[in-house]
Structure formats: C-alpha cells, structure tokens
Amino acid sequence: MPKQLIVIEPRKAGFKEYVDAAIQEDQVKVKVEYAAPKRGTELMDFRNETPNLVDAYMDEWKAYMPLKYKPERFGGWPLGNQWVGIITEVGTSVLDYRVGERVCGYGGIQETHVICAVDNYYLLKMPQDMSWKSALCFDPAQFALSAIRDARLRVGDRVAVIGLGAIGQLSAQLAKLAGASYVAVIDPIALRREIALRTGADAAFDPASQDVGLELKKATNKLGVDIIIETSASEQALQQSLRGLAYGGTIAYVGLARKFNGGLDLGREAHFNNAKIIFSRACSEPNSDYPRWDWRRIEETCWDFLCTGRLQCDEIIDPVVAFGQSVEGYEEYVDQHPDKSIKLGVTFV
Known part of the structure; x- marks a missing residue:
C-alpha cells in the first residue's frame, strides 16, 4: 500500500498507509516524483504552537475569534505543501490532461495523488525543460x-x-x-x-x-x-x-x-x-492593487517566471532526502535544525 508522511504528535512525524480511491470521471491519478513541505504555518502546526488551536481568524470579523469546536486529539494530518509527478490515469471527462504529462500540485508528501482535473487551476502543467525544484518554489x-x-x-x-x-x-x-x-x-x-x-x-x-x-x-x-x-x-x-x-x-x-x-x-x-x-500576504484579498491585481494574477506571474527560468531555484531546494528517510529528514531539517536547510526536498525516484 502507498504511504504518506503525517504528524503523529507534537514534533514527531511518521508514515501512514492509505488506499487510493478509484478515480472519478473528472479526476486524474498522479505518481509523485518530488515533494516539499512548507515552513511557516505548517511548522507551527507541527510544533503545536499555532494560535489556531484556540482562536482562528474569521474573515467576517477580520479578527481572531475563539474556536467553537476544538480538535479532540492532536495529529493525524498530512505533512507537505507541494508535489511534482507524472499522470498515470485520466478520467473520462478530463480533456486538458493526458497520461505521461508532468504536473505540479498542492498536497501532502505521499506516493500518489488523485485530484480533480477539470477547471482546476492548481493542477499546473510543467514545460518539458522546467526543473522540479522551480515548480516546488511556486x-x-x-x-x-x-x-x-x-x-x-x-x-x-x-x-x-x-x-x-x-x-x-x-x-x-x-x-x-x-x-x-x-x-x-x-x-x-x-x-x-x-x-x-x-x-x-x-x-x-x-x-x-x-x-x-x-x-x-x-x-x-x-x-x-x-x-x-x-x-x-x-x-x-x-x-x-x-x-x-x-x-x-x-x-x-x-x-x-x-x-x-x-x-x-x-x-x-x-x-x-x-x-x-x-x-504583506499574497492571499489576503482584495489585493492592494485590486482590481488590476489579485492573488490569481500573482500566481500566474510567479508560475511564468518559474517556467521561464527567471527565478533560480536549484540551490533553494536543499537538502533533498529520499521519501523513505523523510520522517527523519522532516524532523531534522524542518523542525530541529532549520539552519541546515533552506527548503527541504523529498524525492520518490
């Protein structure tokens, strides 16, 4: 069975087996080649230091408000932010993607992803000569x-x-x-x-x-x-x-x-x-230059810069560890000694 990297308890990662659901007509299945975690917010969650365990930002109030429902236990959620992989299966309603294409998406560090591929901007096609490290800097x-x-x-x-x-x-x-x-x-x-x-x-x-x-x-x-x-x-x-x-x-x-x-x-x-x-926060809307600029325009501009090599990312994804060592790698390079890394990469190939 495939595995995914999860948080087990504060500052402790682990593997969990999962079962891939059969793809629906609007979905594709991707075999993951590379992935990366997110520092800031994900690390605060991993360490159980996030204020969102007690209060949460409520867009209606534009303020932090007490949570009505608190989680019964800590842990169990996937770790990871982005991945790069190859499409291996395509649903019958999917017209814009095909088997063998390399794509980048958002999600946890795991061996496969089943994801919607109809009107999904966040399933990003990668040019043939684009570095996977550039994609993971999106x-x-x-x-x-x-x-x-x-x-x-x-x-x-x-x-x-x-x-x-x-x-x-x-x-x-x-x-x-x-x-x-x-x-x-x-x-x-x-x-x-x-x-x-x-x-x-x-x-x-x-x-x-x-x-x-x-x-x-x-x-x-x-x-x-x-x-x-x-x-x-x-x-x-x-x-x-x-x-x-x-x-x-x-x-x-x-x-x-x-x-x-x-x-x-x-x-x-x-x-x-x-x-x-x-x-400054890219995803706080409306953007300060709205309506000319919004989060989507920021995303599109960044993806273009990354695809065309105007941003150099090869040394930013460092170090890179094998998926089998990602538990130790996450704890070492993301949590315990972040000074030893910039942005951790995980390879499945």
Missing part, C-alpha cells in the same frame, strides 16, 4: 512577489532582504528583476548568504556578528535602504530594519510572527524616521 514565490509589490519598489531603489529561507531568497532575486540598484541580504547562516550572492545579491551581512542597521547605513552613504523585505519574523530583525531603513522608507513584513517577548523598542529609530510598515 508557493514561496507568491509571497516574495507580493512583498516586492506591496513595498512599492521602484527602479533604482536600494533594498535589503532579511531572512534567507525560500521567500527571502526569491525576494532578493525579484528585487533585482524589478530594477533595484542595490540588494543586501541578511541571515546568520553563511550558506544562505552565499547562495543569495550567487543569484544576484550585491552584499551580505551576518546579524549574529554585525550591527546590520549600521552596515546598511554605511553601504548607502548614511541614507539607509529604501525598502526592507523582512521574512524572518524576528523582533531583533524588525529592530534592525528600523535602524537600517532610510527616512520615510518601507518595511514589507512577510514573516508569520510569534508573540514578541521583548527587545523591540519603538522609541528609537522608529520614532524619528517616519518608517512605514506594510504587513
């Missing part, structure tokens, strides 16, 4: 592009990107594509800084050993950078963002933050420098 690319747009980056702007996970790496590349004259990247992990420099960043700083805000001022003749894309959700990073930002500049805050416990001092640079903080 989700983080959306949040990176949204941050660049929400920050109102203009040609010639100086930019800093804090936090070099997948979203940060792609934000740095997109800033260059958008016409930034200078892109600095900040992360305590040397490998992440090196990858960002290889893919176009102009300078890199280590917040563990450098006064990042001051370094950004030094690099810009004391002016500071016009835009900061903050993906780490660290209060220390936000403090350094306010220190290194130009007067009147913009911080696009992308990371999913936990409750701050101290260290953020808004009586310092923030009080004097007229900073603007935009909380």
Whole structure:
C-alpha cells in the first residue's frame, strides 16, 4: 500500500498507509516524483504552537475569534505543501490532461495523488525543460512577489532582504528583476548568504556578528535602504530594519510572527524616521492593487517566471532526502535544525 508522511504528535512525524480511491470521471491519478513541505504555518502546526488551536481568524470579523469546536486529539494530518509527478490515469471527462504529462500540485508528501482535473487551476502543467525544484518554489514565490509589490519598489531603489529561507531568497532575486540598484541580504547562516550572492545579491551581512542597521547605513552613504523585505519574523530583525531603513522608507513584513517577548523598542529609530510598515500576504484579498491585481494574477506571474527560468531555484531546494528517510529528514531539517536547510526536498525516484 502507498504511504504518506503525517504528524503523529507534537514534533514527531511518521508514515501512514492509505488506499487510493478509484478515480472519478473528472479526476486524474498522479505518481509523485518530488515533494516539499512548507515552513511557516505548517511548522507551527507541527510544533503545536499555532494560535489556531484556540482562536482562528474569521474573515467576517477580520479578527481572531475563539474556536467553537476544538480538535479532540492532536495529529493525524498530512505533512507537505507541494508535489511534482507524472499522470498515470485520466478520467473520462478530463480533456486538458493526458497520461505521461508532468504536473505540479498542492498536497501532502505521499506516493500518489488523485485530484480533480477539470477547471482546476492548481493542477499546473510543467514545460518539458522546467526543473522540479522551480515548480516546488511556486508557493514561496507568491509571497516574495507580493512583498516586492506591496513595498512599492521602484527602479533604482536600494533594498535589503532579511531572512534567507525560500521567500527571502526569491525576494532578493525579484528585487533585482524589478530594477533595484542595490540588494543586501541578511541571515546568520553563511550558506544562505552565499547562495543569495550567487543569484544576484550585491552584499551580505551576518546579524549574529554585525550591527546590520549600521552596515546598511554605511553601504548607502548614511541614507539607509529604501525598502526592507523582512521574512524572518524576528523582533531583533524588525529592530534592525528600523535602524537600517532610510527616512520615510518601507518595511514589507512577510514573516508569520510569534508573540514578541521583548527587545523591540519603538522609541528609537522608529520614532524619528517616519518608517512605514506594510504587513504583506499574497492571499489576503482584495489585493492592494485590486482590481488590476489579485492573488490569481500573482500566481500566474510567479508560475511564468518559474517556467521561464527567471527565478533560480536549484540551490533553494536543499537538502533533498529520499521519501523513505523523510520522517527523519522532516524532523531534522524542518523542525530541529532549520539552519541546515533552506527548503527541504523529498524525492520518490
């Protein structure tokens, strides 16, 4: 029987066998070749740290409200965010897909997927020469592009990107594509800084050993950078963002933050420098540029950039582990030692 990667208890993954349902007329079956988990929200769930276990964001109220029904037990749900695979069966009503096509979709890390293939935008056909690693960066690319747009980056702007996970790496590349004259990247992990420099960043700083805000001022003749894309959700990073930002500049805050416990001092640079903080999230609708832009346009733009190779993703999916080692790989590289990876890849081939 095929297996899927699931959460068993807080910070513990495992395998679960499942039975593939017979495909319906509007469905296809896909044999998965590669997959990847999601960091932010999925990791908070895995660690049992998500606020959604007690409260949940209610769109009607635009606020967190107490949950009426709480889960009886923890665990049992699949881990994983996206996958790439080959179609092996096609339902009788499916006209736009055929056996042998490679596709990318959303879903858990498991050996097969049975998925609707009629009017399903999220079953994405991959060009023959497209890297599977590029396809698995579709989700983080959306949040990176949204941050660049929400920050109102203009040609010639100086930019800093804090936090070099997948979203940060792609934000740095997109800033260059958008016409930034200078892109600095900040992360305590040397490998992440090196990858960002290889893919176009102009300078890199280590917040563990450098006064990042001051370094950004030094690099810009004391002016500071016009835009900061903050993906780490660290209060220390936000403090350094306010220190290194130009007067009147913009911080696009992308990371999913936990409750701050101290260290953020808004009586310092923030009080004097007229900073603007935009909380950026690709899937919050309506988009700030609605109706010209919405989430679907962001998705379509990102997929085009990934298909055509304008975003470099080969070093972002790192490391890659075999599916049989994905329990240990998830616990090691996603949960316990995220400093050893950027975005974990899982291979089934």
